[in-house]
Amino acid sequence: MASLTEDHPPIGIHDINDESKHKKLNTDVVERESGEREMGHSIHRSGSRPQLDLSKAAIQGNFEEKDPTILLPNQSDDISHLALDIGGSLIKLVYFSRHEDRSVNDRRKKSIKEIFGVSNGNRRSYPILGGRLHFVKFETAKINECLDFISSKQLHRGGLDARHWNSDAPDNENAVIKATGGGAFKFADLFKERLGVSIDKEDEMGCLVSGANFLLKAIRHEAFTHMEGQKEFVQIDTNDLFPYLLVNIGSGVSMIKVDGDGKFQRVSGTNVGGGTYWGLGKLLTKCKSFDELLELSQRGDNRTIDMLVGDIYGGMDYSKIGLSASTIASSFGKAISDNKNLEDYRPEDISLSLLRMISYNIGQDIILETSKCCCTVALCTVPEAQCMIYIAYLNALRFGLKRIFFGGFFIRGHAYTMDTISFAVQFWSKGDAQAMFLRHEGYLGALGAFMSYEKHGLDDLMVHHLVERFPMGAPYTGGKIHGPPLGDLNEKARTRSSWISDMAGSNLSRDAWISWMEKFVRKGTEITAPVPMAPPGTTGLGGFEVPSSKGDTLRSDASNLNVGVLHLVPTLEVFPLLADPKTYEPNTIDLADHGELEYWFTVLSEHLPDLVDKAVASEGGTEDAKRRGDAFARAFSAHLARLMEEPAAYGKLGLANLLELREECLREFQFVDAYRSIKQRENEASLAVLPDLLMELDSMNEEARLLTLIEGVLAANIFDWGSRACVDLYHKGTIIEIYRMSRNKMQRPWRVDDLDLFKERVLGLGEKKPHPHKKALLFVDNAGADVVLGMLPLARELLRRGTEVVLVANSLPALNDVTAMELPDIVAEAAKHCDILRRAAEAGGLLVDVMINAADVNKENSSSVPLMVVENGCGSPCIDLRQVSSELAAAAKDADLVILEGMGRSLHTNYNAQFKCDALKLAMVKNQRLAEKLIKGNIYDCVCRYEPASSDLQSSSLC
Numbered sequence: 001m002a003s004l005t006e007d008h009p010p011i012g013i014h015d016i017n018d019e020s021k022h023k024k025l026n027t028d029v030v031e032r033e034s035g036e037r038e039m040g041h042s043i044h045r046s047g048s049r050p051q052l053d054l055s056k057a058a059i060q061g062n063f064e065e066k067d068p069t070i071l072l073p074n075q076s077d078d079i080s081h082l083a084l085d086i087g088g089s090l091i092k093l094v095y096f097s098r099h100e101d102r103s104v105n106d107r108r109k110k111s112i113k114e115i116f117g118v119s120n121g122n123r124r125s126y127p128i129l130g131g132r133l134h135f136v137k138f139e140t141a142k143i144n145e146c147l148d149f150i151s152s153k154q155l156h157r158g159g160l161d162a163r164h165w166n167s168d169a170p171d172n173e174n175a176v177i178k179a180t181g182g183g184a185f186k187f188a189d190l191f192k193e194r195l196g197v198s199i200d201k202e203d204e205m206g207c208l209v210s211g212a213n214f215l216l217k218a219i220r221h222e223a224f225t226h227m228e229g230q231k232e233f234v235q236i237d238t239n240d241l242f243p244y245l246l247v248n249i250g251s252g253v254s255m256i257k258v259d260g261d262g263k264f265q266r267v268s269g270t271n272v273g274g275g276t277y278w279g280l281g282k283l284l285t286k287c288k289s290f291d292e293l294l295e296l297s298q299r300g301d302n303r304t305i306d307m308l309v310g311d312i313y314g315g316m317d318y319s320k321i322g323l324s325a326s327t328i329a330s331s332f333g334k335a336i337s338d339n340k341n342l343e344d345y346r347p348e349d350i351s352l353s354l355l356r357m358i359s360y361n362i363g364q365d366i367i368l369e370t371s372k373c374c375c376t377v378a379l380c381t382v383p384e385a386q387c388m389i390y391i392a393y394l395n396a397l398r399f400g401l402k403r404i405f406f407g408g409f410f411i412r413g414h415a416y417t418m419d420t421i422s423f424a425v426q427f428w429s430k431g432d433a434q435a436m437f438l439r440h441e442g443y444l445g446a447l448g449a450f451m452s453y454e455k456h457g458l459d460d461l462m463v464h465h466l467v468e469r470f471p472m473g474a475p476y477t478g479g480k481i482h483g484p485p486l487g488d489l490n491e492k493a494r495t496r497s498s499w500i501s502d503m504a505g506s507n508l509s510r511d512a513w514i515s516w517m518e519k520f521v522r523k524g525t526e527i528t529a530p531v532p533m534a535p536p537g538t539t540g541l542g543g544f545e546v547p548s549s550k551g552d553t554l555r556s557d558a559s560n561l562n563v564g565v566l567h568l569v570p571t572l573e574v575f576p577l578l579a580d581p582k583t584y585e586p587n588t589i590d591l592a593d594h595g596e597l598e599y600w601f602t603v604l605s606e607h608l609p610d611l612v613d614k615a616v617a618s619e620g621g622t623e624d625a626k627r628r629g630d631a632f633a634r635a636f637s638a639h640l641a642r643l644m645e646e647p648a649a650y651g652k653l654g655l656a657n658l659l660e661l662r663e664e665c666l667r668e669f670q671f672v673d674a675y676r677s678i679k680q681r682e683n684e685a686s687l688a689v690l691p692d693l694l695m696e697l698d699s700m701n702e703e704a705r706l707l708t709l710i711e712g713v714l715a716a717n718i719f720d721w722g723s724r725a726c727v728d729l730y731h732k733g734t735i736i737e738i739y740r741m742s743r744n745k746m747q748r749p750w751r752v753d754d755l756d757l758f759k760e761r762v763l764g765l766g767e768k769k770p771h772p773h774k775k776a777l778l779f780v781d782n783a784g785a786d787v788v789l790g791m792l793p794l795a796r797e798l799l800r801r802g803t804e805v806v807l808v809a810n811s812l813p814a815l816n817d818v819t820a821m822e823l824p825d826i827v828a829e830a831a832k833h834c835d836i837l838r839r840a841a842e843a844g845g846l847l848v849d850v851m852i853n854a855a856d857v858n859k860e861n862s863s864s865v866p867l868m869v870v871e872n873g874c875g876s877p878c879i880d881l882r883q884v885s886s887e888l889a890a891a892a893k894d895a896d897l898v899i900l901e902g903m904g905r906s907l908h909t910n911y912n913a914q915f916k917c918d919a920l921k922l923a924m925v926k927n928q929r930l931a932e933k934l935i936k937g938n939i940y941d942c943v944c945r946y947e948p949a950s951s952d953l954q955s956s957s958l959c
């Protein structure tokens with residue numbers, strides 16, 4: 001038997017209680033499959049990364065070239081798909097990369113397919129495979145960088161045939177990329193020349209509309225309002241979306257009335273837009289970037305350069321026509337009489353004056369075109385900075401539109417801009433119309449172009465098919481990181497360079513690739529966005545005050561952290577046993593409470609160095625692992641910092657999202673399961689004592705046994721590498737000692753104790769007959785004692801009583817959570833010592849591969865209820881039941897009991913979830929703050945919450 005820390009002295013209960021001081025959280029990394037594949041050369045790769053088919057690969061052009069393009073004619077396994085919106089200022093790219101085919105040798109899958117008739121294991125049956133949508137932008141003036149990017153990622157190779165984007169056609173002769181925006185026309189020849197692809201031009205307005213419609217339909221937290229610094233997500237009812245006004249503020253401005261999918265009309269536009277602000281601003285302030293200019297405006301005072309009504313009227317209002325003294329009478333008008341040169345004005349003031357002037361002129365132009373009746377009012381009384389918004393409003397009014405969505409990169413997630421717009425729309429409409437913003441504001445056109453590929457199956461995507469994960473942009477791996485920093489690039493670089501050195505006897509490519517990446521790192525950092533500022537002071541008629549700024553500088557990395565990568569998983573489904581999916585909220589604690597966010601931020605940050613050490617060690621402590629560890633730490637810290645400043649940056653934020661972010665971040669930097677060896681050791685140690693435990697249980701009467709079993713689950717839930725307090729414990733005793741101590745501490749009543757109610761159902765009471773459940777879904781938590789000594793014996797008891805059991809485990813590793821891939825071996829091992837488990841596992845198809853001693857098998861008993869394992873579709877310690885694997889959804893259909901075990905699944909998330917069937921939530925609370933908050937208790941208190949499905953849902957008894 002392997003035990004964890006045998007050389008440490010045992011601990012007592014006293015030690016455990018002392019741990020309540022600790023409030024840190026421990027973390028973990030996750031594993032991806034890795035393997036070897038024959039491809040002429042045997043290449044080791046991470047299975048989660050694109051798999052390149054290098055056969056017949058050839059360098060295009062000159063071998064001596066610095067960044068040669070490599071053609072991969074037989075590449076088909078991981079085709080990426082690309083669409084572009086090439087605007088006057090920026091090029092927007094949306095590209096898709098497939099998820100790896102995870103259908104590795106998973107014996108579970110076969111039986112699950114047979115039993116539930118689902119084909120989750122075979123993703124190829126879907127029109128599109130699971131994958132990711134990435135969002136990237138470049139300046140149009142630097143189109144060559146964009147072409148380099150496309151070429152280096154071979155994105156143009158995916159568009160083999162634009163009409164059928166998942167075409168199997170192997171040849172690249174008719175390669176076509178969908179593109180919209182003026183640049184689709186202007187640069188078509190360049191694309192042909194540089195990449196050998198044709199551009200299939202899509203109508204710009206149509207793309208903006210279909211992009212917006214797609215986002216509003218498919219992304220849960222896409223649209224939001226922004227008032228006085230407060231961002232609020234709005235879940236749009238797609239049946240009640242139309243009509244709306246779409247205002248796209250790019251270089252120029254377009255206003256489009258949208259009546260339905262493909263039904264729209266451009267009702268107005270103006271040539272004075274974002275491009276004007278940036279262009280003139282550049283000339284007048286010598287700013288090098290748009291953000292610099294925007295940042296300047298935050299600290300500007302336009303009164304030093306604008307001529308105000310008060311300047312002309314001796315400080316007085318011109319009230320007869322409704323102009324206040326502070327209204328701008330003439331933008332830049334003071335420069336006439338000041339007798340100053342450009343250099344004498346502060347660039348800050350120029351920028352703000354310009355920002356206001358542009359907005360005013362946009363408004364004025366459209367007034368003349370579209371609104372004859374209102375122009376005088378608008379010209380005379382409307383605060384100048386609000387004019388273009390006023391026009392948007394007038395247009396909305398004209399067409400009876402209540403909702404105005406704003407898109408285009410001019411908005412830039414900029415708090416001041418959005419607040420100004422919102423205020424104006426509200427002001428003029430007297431609260432009738434509402435301004436809304438879109439998280440993917442700048443990518444509407446590119447997404448629309450992407451949607452125009454036929455047969456990609458995206459039209460049918462539902463909210464639960466898309467999981468937004470966090471962008472790990474190259475800029476985060478810049479600085480002292482050397483070499484290709486991003487996972488897939490890293491992998492491609494490795495495979496390419498090994499191919500090149502093998503085939504061409506040269507190692508030029510890796511260096512060339514790295515230098516390209518370094519360049520990208522630098523460039524990527526340049527395209528940045530400001531961190532939103534404090535809300536402006538608005539004074540209604542008097543115009544807007546100078547925007548207040550949170551700090552002197554804008555963080556240069558924020559724009560890379562504005563939208564995440566969208567993971568498309570067409571196999572995800574809403575958990576069918578949720579009582580009301582519409583009102584379901586997975587997170588128990590709302591991180592909108594800043595104190596709460598700060599607490600978890602500290603917990604996660606403090607633990608980061610430890611986590612990096614562990615992650616690096618788990619990868620053999622190599623130089624590459626250190627580099628990735630460093631990159632991971634930067635990326636994760638940047639995300640945390642971003643979220644501290646703007647908690648809603650990636651949509652509504654809960655603890656589940658934060659914990660998932662950490663796991664995703666580790667995955668992004670290719671860390672395989674850091675807890676794998678710990679999990680293995682704990683599994684072994686626990687399996688070694690399992691027979692004794694089962695014997696002990698079997699000697700009890702059924703009432704004592706049920707109590708012992710639930711106690712066992714709660715006690716074993718102490719093994720949680722996500723809890724700092726628990727991790728400290730592990731250094732003080734062997735796991736068996738800790739387990740015993742934890743068992744001994746189990747004194748009823750627990751803090752939440754519904755055991756009697758559960759017992760009544762299972763064992764009956766007095767006249768009431770036992771009423772075993774038909775089928776139970778057991779959401780398991782940790783590997784080791786938790787699953788082996790806690791949940792498996794409970795599962796065994798249910799099986800013994802005729803309840804079918806489905807063990808539901810993570811699809812990907814997170815902390816020391818057991819995964820669905822790991823469970824069959826654990827069950828097989830346990831089944832060696834237990835007939836009930838063995839027969840059930842056989843019936844559930846889990847033991848097909850295991851050598852079973854034929855003599856042991858009692859054929860007559862082989863009609864046992866099955867024990868199965870299904871994956872939940874998650875890779876996080878928490879579970880969002882709106883997005884679970886289709887095999888879990890299928891398994892859930894006829895279940896009448898759900899058991900959620902562990903803090904992540906039953907407390908951080910789902911504590912308040914209501915189910916259509918009976919639910920049992922079991923956990924030991926290993927965090928003092930959560931204990932206080934949730935159950936008014938203390939660390940190591942236990943929760944046994946049983947909620948029968950009946951309509952008269954009984955509230956659990958808080959003892």
Ligand SMILES: Nc1ncnc2c1ncn2[C@@H]1O[C@H](COP(=O)(O)OP(=O)(O)OP(=O)(O)O)[C@@H](O)[C@H]1O
Nearest residue numbers: 087088089090250251252274275278290408409410
């Ligand atoms: N990093 C940036 N670089 C340049 N402009 C930026 C940047 N960020 C925001 N902007 C603003 O966004 C505008 C471009 O927005 P967007 O990409 O939506 O328009 P576009 O598609 O290039 O233009 P159009 O649709 O008129 O052809 C710029 O003119 C500028 O005002």
Ligand SMILES: CC(C)(CO)[C@@H](O)C(=O)NCCC(=O)O
Nearest residue numbers: 182251252253254268269270271
């Ligand atoms: C020309 C487009 C459509 C190019 O995206 C855009 O820049 C725009 O809407 N400009 C405004 C042109 C006008 O309506 O006066």
Ligand SMILES: [Mn+2]
Nearest residue numbers: 087181250445
């Ligand atoms: Mn555009």
